[in-house]
Amino acid sequence: xxxxxxxxxxxxxxxxxxxxxxxxxxxxxxxxxxxxxxxxxxxxxxxxxxxxxxxxxxxxxxxxxxxxxxxxxxxxxxxxxxxxxxxxxxxxxxxxxxxxxxxxxxxxxxxxxxxxxxxxxxxxxxxxxxxxxxxxxxxxxxxxxxxxxxxxxxxxxxxxxxxxxxxxxxxxxxxxxxxxxxxxxxxxxxxxxxxxxxxxxxxxxxxxxxxxxxxxxxxxxxxxxxxxxxxxxxxxxxxxxxxxxxxxxxxxxxxxxxxxxxxxxxxxxxxxxxxxxxxxxxxxxxxxxxxxxxxxxxxxxxxxxxxxxxxxxxxxxxxxxxxxxxxxxxxxxxxxxxxxxxxxxxxxxxxxxxxxxxxxxxxxxxxxxxxxxxxxxxxxxxxxxxxxxxxxxxxxxxxxxxxxxxxxxxxxxxxxxxxxxxxxxxxxxxxxxxxxxxxxxxxxxxxxxxxxxxxxxxxxxxxxxxxxxxxxxxxxxxxxxxxxxxxxxxxxxxxxxxxxxxxxxxxxxxxxxxxxxxxxxxxxxxxxxxxxxxxxxxxxxxxxxxxxxxxxxxxxxxxxxxxxxxxxxxxxxxxxxxxx
Numbered sequence: 001x002x003x004x005x006x007x008x009x010x011x012x013x014x015x016x017x018x019x020x021x022x023x024x025x026x027x028x029x030x031x032x033x034x035x036x037x038x039x040x041x042x043x044x045x046x047x048x049x050x051x052x053x054x055x056x057x058x059x060x061x062x063x064x065x066x067x068x069x070x071x072x073x074x075x076x077x078x079x080x081x082x083x084x085x086x087x088x089x090x091x092x093x094x095x096x097x098x099x100x101x102x103x104x105x106x107x108x109x110x111x112x113x114x115x116x117x118x119x120x121x122x123x124x125x126x127x128x129x130x131x132x133x134x135x136x137x138x139x140x141x142x143x144x145x146x147x148x149x150x151x152x153x154x155x156x157x158x159x160x161x162x163x164x165x166x167x168x169x170x171x172x173x174x175x176x177x178x179x180x181x182x183x184x185x186x187x188x189x190x191x192x193x194x195x196x197x198x199x200x201x202x203x204x205x206x207x208x209x210x211x212x213x214x215x216x217x218x219x220x221x222x223x224x225x226x227x228x229x230x231x232x233x234x235x236x237x238x239x240x241x242x243x244x245x246x247x248x249x250x251x252x253x254x255x256x257x258x259x260x261x262x263x264x265x266x267x268x269x270x271x272x273x274x275x276x277x278x279x280x281x282x283x284x285x286x287x288x289x290x291x292x293x294x295x296x297x298x299x300x301x302x303x304x305x306x307x308x309x310x311x312x313x314x315x316x317x318x319x320x321x322x323x324x325x326x327x328x329x330x331x332x333x334x335x336x337x338x339x340x341x342x343x344x345x346x347x348x349x350x351x352x353x354x355x356x357x358x359x360x361x362x363x364x365x366x367x368x369x370x371x372x373x374x375x376x377x378x379x380x381x382x383x384x385x386x387x388x389x390x391x392x393x394x395x396x397x398x399x400x401x402x403x404x405x406x407x408x409x410x411x412x413x414x415x416x417x418x419x420x421x422x423x424x425x426x427x428x429x430x431x432x433x434x435x436x437x438x439x440x441x442x443x444x445x446x447x448x449x450x451x452x453x454x455x456x457x458x459x460x461x462x463x464x465x466x467x468x469x470x471x472x473x474x475x476x477x478x479x480x481x482x483x484x485x486x487x488x489x490x491x492x493x494x495x496x497x498x499x500x501x502x503x504x505x506x507x508x509x510x511x512x513x514x515x516x517x518x519x520x521x522x523x524x525x526x527x528x529x530x531x532x533x534x535x536x537x538x539x540x541x542x543x544x545x546x547x548x549x550x551x552x553x554x555x556x557x558x559x560x561x562x563x564x565x566x567x568x569x570x571x572x573x574x575x576x577x578x579x580x
Contacts, residue, residue: 039341057193063177119162119205120212124155125480144482145221156213163206170198215500220529222479229557229565237557237567238428239284240471241277244292244518245538246270247328248310250302257297257328257335259541267306269540272574273551274314280553280572286320288420290430292518292536293326293475295359298335299352304359311363321363322420324432325356326475326519331436331445347396347405353412354393360418361386368418368432373453376460378419385415417454419461426467428556428564431458433474435496435517448476448496448519455505462509469556469564470513477519477535478503479528506531511563514556523550525566532566539574546576 128151132144173195231237247256253265277289296303311318330352334340342348360368365383372379379385386393389411396404412434422429433454437447462470476496496502506513510530523537539551551574555567 039343042343057189057196059176059196120155120159120209123158124152124213124216127151127154145223148221148482149217152216153213156209156211156217159209159213160206163202163209166202167199167206170195170202174199212500215504219500219504222482222526222528222533224482225525225527225532225566228568229559231555231557231567232559235558235560236426236428236469237555238287239553239555240428241280241286241289241551241553242292242516242534242536243273243289243539243551244475244536245294245326245521246273246291246307246540247294247297247538248303248307249297250300250306254297256541257332262544263541264543264545267310267540268577269545269549269574270310273539273572274310274317276572276574277317278314280570281317286317286553287428288430289317289321290471290473290516291321291323292473292516293324293435294328294518294538295323295326296329298332299329299355300335301355304355308359308362318363322368322430322432322473323360323363324418324473324475325353325360325434325436327436327446327448329356331439333445345402347400347402350405350408350412351397351400354397354408357382357386357412357415358393364420368420370415370418371457371461373414373457376457377464378421378461382415382418386411413451413453417457417461422465422468425465426469426558428469428471429465430471430473431461433458433472435474435476437497446519448474449498450474450476450496450502455502458513459505459509462512468512469558470509471556472506472513472515474515474517475519477517477522478506478515478533479526481520481522481524481535482526483524503528503531514564514566525569534566543576548576549574 128148131147131151173192175192176196178189247258248267248270249256251266255261255265256263277286280286295307311321330349333342333348361382365386366381368382369378370380370382370385371377389408392404392407393411396408416432416434418432420430420432433450435448435450437449439445439447458470458472462468476499478496478499506515507529510532514532514534516534516536518536518538520535521538521541522535524533524535526533526535534554537549537551539549543549551572552569553572554569557565557567559565
């Protein structure tokens with residue numbers, strides 16, 4: 001007997017967080033109605049107000065120190081001040097070193113993600129959408145590239161101009177020197193500090209807007225790959241299945257956050273993927289299966305368990321799988337409520353990281369290695385690395401206290417990048433990145449960042465394997481696609497905030513590197529300069545059960561000059577099935 005309202009087909013509650021079924025304005029309204037204002041206030045104080053006040057008050061406090069204390073200290077300790085200062089800096093570098101650098105870098109790019117990227121991206125993409133609307137469909141690519149480059153330059157100038165306007169308004173309320181009397185009026189000091197910080201951030205925004213605009217303008221624009229390379233029998237070749245954004249849910253008839261009822265139910269579609277891969281592997285053996293993030297829909301334990309269960313019937317394929325984390329695996333606070341946020345002090349983000357690391361170790365923990373960042377050499381396997389903290393990990397997973405999470409704070413950043421080394425000196429290896437920015441809010445979970453530390457490790461590892469070819473795998477897209485988006489919101493809040501910088505760094509390795517990513521569910525293969533970029537469609541997202549989806553098995557080879565190139569891929573179609 002079929003009920004009138006069939007629960008297997010879901011209802012409006014399954015669309016609570018769906019960007020496919022609801023507009024961003026509608027979601028924002030729900031967010032305002034459901035948000036915890038106590039948590040929001042605490043998060044603003046910790047992440048924005050306190051840092052802003054400290055940043056703006058720093059010049060005042062520095063002037064107080066220099067005008068009073070330094071003269072007395074210098075008079076007494078003239079001979080000792082310089083050596084003590086040097087020893088202090090050495091101590092900070094020795095004991096704080098890499099963690100301190102990570103903190104500075106993360107906060108620097110967080111500022112870009114909060115202020116520069118959204119403002120710049122909105123201006124750039126709005127200009128591009130308006131200008132491209134007047135371009136004929138068959139216009140030459142060089143002309144389209146020119147329009148896109150000009151849009152980037154104008155956007156940079158616009159952001160710079162608006163920032164200078166803000167500085168002009170706030171400047172009369174700033175003060176950059178102070179006295180001890182200011183310390184007796186802390187609220188006035190905080191107010192002045194916030195005004196100072198607005199000027200500092202706006203000044204940075206003006207400079208960064210120009211830099212971003214110039215960088216995007218002079219950089220070679222991304223284009224579709226003009227042609228696939230021919231297969232040559234004498235070169236090395238590999239068959240690589242590229243999957244991404246499979247979004248496992250923990251319920252048999254569960255719907256996904258983004259798709260709601262506009263997406264498939266449960267995990268049957270991925271089981272189709274594995275069956276097709278099994279058949280393809282029997283026809284022509286695969287070398288590896290790379291899954292570039294968003295394995296789960298919200299990083300929950302039942303979702304990871306469902307993923308492992310889906311691999312179990314295919315032990316030979318499971319030996320070929322390598323995975324990396326996406327924003328849904330780490331940054332979604334509550335899959336049913338986009339208004340939910342975690343305080344920066346919450347251990348829940350660390351818990352999702354531990355789950356992801358444990359699952360990566362369960363899949364290929366004895367094969368992938370972490371990198372020794374001090375030398376650039378391959379370090380221990382992931383399994384061995386996690387075993388050094390095994391008891392602490394189990395204890396934290398069981399109790400989840402903030403103190404235990406703090407003890408494991410370095411476990412995640414030191415784990416990336418992970419490296420699946422080539423089997424031969426001139427073979428194909430995989431470098432797995434964590435491209436997720438630090439966020440604490442479900443509604444802003446999709447921003448990306450590839451750290452300097454990971455980028456440097458890519459260069460070090462490739463130098464240690466000079467004959468090898470590499471897939472650099474990450475979740476977030478490195479460049480915006482050379483096609484008009486369906487909506488402006490697609491390019492706001494989902495970007496790799498330092499994507500332009502990262503692409504420039506990778507150009508020197510473009511002969512031996514191909515980048516594979518997911519995140520936007522877009523089927524695209526292209527290049528930016530000499531760098532080939534492969535974006536994976538999602539085999540389980542954006543369509544209902546009755547619609548077809550697909551994925552690709554890529555054929556990689558080295559040409560006569562030893563360059564890693566793409567041959568024509570094999571498209572695997574997944575036929576839709578009628579709903580129950």
